[in-house]
Amino acid sequence: MSPTHIPEIVKILEVRREARDIKTFVLDKRLNARPGQFCMIWIPDVGEKPFTFSKLDGNIEIMVRKVGEFTERLFSMDKGDVIGIRGPYGNGFKLEGRNICVVAGGIGIAPLIPLVDIAKKNGDLLLLLGFRTKSEIIGMDRFEDKNIEVIIATDDGSFGIEGSVCNVLEDLLMERRFDSIYSCGPELMMRRVMDLSLRYKIPCQLSLERYIKCGIGICGSCCLENGLLVCKDGPVFNAVDLRNTEFGAYKRDSSGSKVNF
Numbered sequence: 001m002s003p004t005h006i007p008e009i010v011k012i013l014e015v016r017r018e019a020r021d022i023k024t025f026v027l028d029k030r031l032n033a034r035p036g037q038f039c040m041i042w043i044p045d046v047g048e049k050p051f052t053f054s055k056l057d058g059n060i061e062i063m064v065r066k067v068g069e070f071t072e073r074l075f076s077m078d079k080g081d082v083i084g085i086r087g088p089y090g091n092g093f094k095l096e097g098r099n100i101c102v103v104a105g106g107i108g109i110a111p112l113i114p115l116v117d118i119a120k121k122n123g124d125l126l127l128l129l130g131f132r133t134k135s136e137i138i139g140m141d142r143f144e145d146k147n148i149e150v151i152i153a154t155d156d157g158s159f160g161i162e163g164s165v166c167n168v169l170e171d172l173l174m175e176r177r178f179d180s181i182y183s184c185g186p187e188l189m190m191r192r193v194m195d196l197s198l199r200y201k202i203p204c205q206l207s208l209e210r211y212i213k214c215g216i217g218i219c220g221s222c223c224l225e226n227g228l229l230v231c232k233d234g235p236v237f238n239a240v241d242l243r244n245t246e247f248g249a250y251k252r253d254s255s256g257s258k259v260n261f
Contacts, residue, residue: 005216007042007084013059015078018138021066022107023075029060029085035114036092036207036236040215042084046073050212050231052111053088063110063138089215090235093205097179098123103169103193105130105185109139111207112184120148126178127151130165130189134158166192173200180204188261191248194239204239208247211254221254 014026031039031053038052041062049070055061066075077083093115100119104112109129119125127150131137134154143150152160153168161168166189169181173196183193184207197204210222210230217232224230224245228237250258 005086007040007048007086009082010085012077012079012081012083018063019136022063022138023066024054024061024063025074025077026055026059026061027083027085030058031056031060031088033060033088034092035118036111036205037088037090038111038212038215038231038235039085039087039089040212041074042086043070043073044084046070048084048213048215050089050215052207052235054110054113056114057117063107065107087215090231091233093182093207093236095119095122095180096203099177099179100124101126101128101169101172101178101181103128103130103165103181103183103185103189104139105165105189106132106136107138108183108185108189108207110184112182113139113142115182116143116148123179125149126172128165128168128172129153130155130168130185131159132156164192165189166196169193170196173202178202183207187248187251194242194247197239198243205236206239206242208235208237208242210235210251213254221252221256 011028013028016024038050040048041051042048051062053060054063102112125148129152132155153165181197181202181204183190190206208230212231213219213221215231217229222230226245250260253259
């Protein structure tokens with residue numbers, strides 16, 4: 001069934017704190033969506049923002065990082081409160097091959113969790129996770145006892161390998177071959193993942209974050225320079241489709257002004 005584009009009021013069933021500024025909201029809603037797709041969450045008198053799904057099996061979940069007025073208001077809500085939701089929208093990840101590498105940075109792990117749940121059933125899976133420091137590590141409880149190879153890198157070396165997760169990926173690609181790479185996280189990180197995938201000729205899918213207002217391809221707020229709309233053609237794109245765009249250089253804010261990375 002296609003989305004109606006009218007927010008449906010749903011109850012918050014549970015709120016879990018993942019880290020200091022990150023919470024997971026469990027909603028009284030089930031959707032037939034693909035990993036990487038997103039929904040628009042509506043709070044009356046505040047507005048709407050897009051969020052990807054961190055769980056699709058059963059009641060949907062969204063993982064939220066507090067960054068502004070909207071998320072601050074969402075963080076003030078608790079079990080039993082209600083919010084509006086519409087979707088799912090966009091194009092999600094497409095699982096290709098049986099030897100998969102997933103690269104996530106910080107809260108970028110969120111839309112990749114449902115993909116991991118599917119990929120682990122279909123072949124070999126390596127999960128590379130990058131965080132700034134040990135206290136910001138999230139999502140590990142989702143991968144326990146699932147026979148997944150997990151490598152963690154922290155910028156300060158407080159846990160796992162010290163340094164960028166992209167350095168770990170580059171070292172691995174000199175020794176191992178993957179059928180596909182999937183990534184979500186800070187854009188500069190993903191840009192390097194994209195460049196590595198192109199260099200080693202490995203298909204790669206990346207989930208972009210852009211300013212999204214309508215969510216359905218009408219307003220053009222999320223348009224890339226090549227004409228692709230993140231809300232409609234993405235948010236998941238193949239690396240080859242982003243090669244000659246502003247990806248990794250700048251994005252646009254709500255006014256349309258360029259914001260350099």
